[in-house]
Amino acid sequence: xxxxxxxxxxxxxxxERGAVLATLIRRxxxxxxxxxxxxxxxxxxxxxxxxxxxxxNPGAWIMVAARRRAVDRLRRDRSLADRAxxxxxxxxxxxxEGPPMNEDSxxxxxxxxxxxxxxxxxxxxxxxxxxxxxxxGGLTTGEIAxxxxxxxxxxxxxxxxxxxxxxxxxxxxxIPADEELPDRLNGVLRVVYLIFNEGYSxxxxxxxxxxxxxxxxxxxxxLLCELMPDDAEVWGLLSLxxxxxxxxxxxxDARGGYVTLDDQDRSLWDQSLIRQGLEALVRALxxxxxxxxxxxxxxxxxxxxxxxxxxxxxxxxxxLYGTLAGLSPSPVVELNRATxxxxxxxxxxxxxxxxxxxxxxxxERYQPLHAAHAELLRRAGDLAGAAExxxxxxxxxxxxxxxxxxxxxxxxxxxx
Amino acid sequence: MSQYMLLxxxxxxxxxxxxxxxxxxxxxREVTESLRESGLLVSNGALNRVDTATTLRVRDGEVELTDGxxxxxxxxxxxxxxxxxxxxxxxxxxxxxxxxxxxxSVEVRPIIGLSGDTDPR
Numbered sequence: 313x314x315x316x317x318x319x320x321x322x323x324x325x326x327x328e329r330g331a332v333l334a335t336l337i338r339r340x341x342x343x344x345x346x347x348x349x350x351x352x353x354x355x356x357x358x359x360x361x362x363x364x365x366x367x368x369n370p371g372a373w374i375m376v377a378a379r380r381r382a383v384d385r386l387r388r389d390r391s392l393a394d395r396a397x398x399x400x401x402x403x404x405x406x407x408x409e410g411p412p413m414n415e416d417s418x419x420x421x422x423x424x425x426x427x428x429x430x431x432x433x434x435x436x437x438x439x440x441x442x443x444x445x446x447x448x449g450g451l452t453t454g455e456i457a458x459x460x461x462x463x464x465x466x467x468x469x470x471x472x473x474x475x476x477x478x479x480x481x482x483x484x485x486x487i488p489a490d491e492e493l494p495d496r497l498n499g500v501l502r503v504v505y506l507i508f509n510e511g512y513s514x515x516x517x518x519x520x521x522x523x524x525x526x527x528x529x530x531x532x533x534x535l536l537c538e539l540m541p542d543d544a545e546v547w548g549l550l551s552l553x554x555x556x557x558x559x560x561x562x563x564x565d566a567r568g569g570y571v572t573l574d575d576q577d578r579s580l581w582d583q584s585l586i587r588q589g590l591e592a593l594v595r596a597l598x599x600x601x602x603x604x605x606x607x608x609x610x611x612x613x614x615x616x617x618x619x620x621x622x623x624x625x626x627x628x629x630x631x632l633y634g635t636l637a638g639l640s641p642s643p644v645v646e647l648n649r650a651t652x653x654x655x656x657x658x659x660x661x662x663x664x665x666x667x668x669x670x671x672x673x674x675x676e677r678y679q680p681l682h683a684a685h686a687e688l689l690r691r692a693g694d695l696a697g698a699a700e701x702x703x704x705x706x707x708x709x710x711x712x713x714x715x716x717x718x719x720x721x722x723x724x725x726x727x728x
Numbered sequence: 729m730s731q732y733m734l735l736x737x738x739x740x741x742x743x744x745x746x747x748x749x750x751x752x753x754x755x756x757r758e759v760t761e762s763l764r765e766s767g768l769l770v771s772n773g774a775l776n777r778v779d780t781a782t783t784l785r786v787r788d789g790e791v792e793l794t795d796g797x798x799x800x801x802x803x804x805x806x807x808x809x810x811x812x813x814x815x816x817x818x819x820x821x822x823x824x825x826x827x828x829x830x831x832x833s834v835e836v837r838p839i840i841g842l843s844g845d846t847d848p849r
Contacts, residue, residue: 434816481838482730484815492817 320366321357328371329354329450330535332378334422337429338485340382340398343475347447349385353377423448424487424539427532431500432483439474440503441510446471448535449528459525460510497540501549501605504532508553512560526557537592547596548606554589555612558582565713574621586616607636626655643675651684659692679708683718695725731770731839732811732819737803738832740778752827759825763811768822770810778804803832810839 336346367373457467488496511525533550562580618624633649654662686701702722709715763769
């Protein structure tokens with residue numbers, strides 16, 4: 313196969329597979345059958361394209377081939393009860409001349425159906441993630457298994473089980489009704505963000521394997537923006553992922569340690585990704601429907617736009633955390649809010665917000681809480697308190713570089 | 729359309745809770761009647777106390793009986809509904825209307841159709 317054919321094949325697999333699969337699932341009403349037929353169609357392409365040349369519209373070629381393969385498979389498979397019905401439908405479609413008028417919007421709807429089915433809350437969360445990457449991302453089971461650090465057979469079983477449940481429990485293949493849509497869309501965004509975070513939190517050694525998860529999550533984020541351009545949170549999530557991803561290579565230093573935002577080498581930031589992230593944020597804010605992803609993206613944007621820690625607009629960041637705490641309260645949000653308030657209104661105000669968290673037994677071993685507490689106490693002039701809090705943070709630290717930094721700060725405290 | 733069995737799990741009530749749950753009877757009747765009227769209800773029933781249960785297993789051709797439910801957990805099977813629904817979403821929607829979903833749990837299981845369209849693995 314020459315390079316041109318190989319490149320066309322790779323591109324078709326990456327760009328067209330998800331859409332073809334989504335449409336075929338609706339037409340044959342069976343996940344596994346559709347997936348097998350699409351697989352067959354790509355095998356057909358491997359044989360045909362080097363011989364006959366790359367077709368003018370590779371996506372349409374794959375679609376037609378997959379439909380024929382589905383018909384073949386339906387003819388052979390006698391175990392399906394409504395086989396005759398499905399066959400008749402497929403054969404009718406195959407005879408249709410040219411694509412229907414509204415093909416583009418039909419394809420978009422099919423992709424949304426597939427996303428909502430893969431992210432259905434009746435499926436186990438891990439299975440949702442795996443199925444989404446498998447069917448929409450086109451990743452192999454082996455790639456997904458490596459991304460999530462589990463064995464390939466385990467991941468394979470997870471995916472097979474999820475597909476079987478979709479078929480047996482009749483999980484519907486449709487875009488949820490209006491009254492369910494916000495909740496269900498939230499679930500989809502959660503799956504996408506989870507995929508991103510798995511990749512983003514990867515350590516240096518794992519980055520080659522797991523970095524792919526970030527790119528996949530961003531691809532899914534872009535696809536959702538294309539499919540649901542009027543939803544503010546969809547843009548908010550894309551913005552958040554892009555703004556984080558832009559700083560991916562500056563987060564880890566030469567020794568493999570984690571570098572905090574303030575200490576990052578800003579020349580390593582990807583300016584093109586930052587620009588795209590800010591554009592997505594503007595689109596989100598213009599829709600005037602605030603949500604947690606937009607707020608997090610806005611906070612990240614403020615950090616990025618400041619030339620250093622001193623120049624950061626802490627007042628606005630503190631307010632955004634306040635709104636976020638009202639929308640989706642969590643100890644992590646409260647902690648960040650206390651830190652921001654500590655810069656905006658002085659350390660005493662920050663300590664005031666930290667107090668309830670320090671009394672919570674569930675957070676006793678939460679290292680960032682003690683590190684933030686120590687910083688605020690130091691700035692408030694309570695040096696003995698700060699030394700004690702640094703000690704707690706150091707004892708709880710699981711990361712050498714982070715521990716060294718905390719120890720340095722403890723040493724540089726003025727003597728009490 | 730597929731049939732779904734809604735298995736209602738909850739803890740055996742204390743005396744106090746029993747009184748409280750009695751006051752919910754109109755709610756149960758309301759949900760049941762609305763399911764019947766919309767033609768979704770195939771059958772339903774409340775189960776007797778869990779200590780009236782007998783569990784049966786056949787192992788190597790021998791019938792083994794155990795006094796009590798299959799698994800010893802705090803929540804026990806307290807009742808069931810069989811509904812005829814278009815898909816899982818519809819079944820889940822109705823399961824969420826049942827009063828005991830709030831203090832117990834409802835397991836929704838598809839029933840294998842006679843047409844053989846569902847692989848019984």
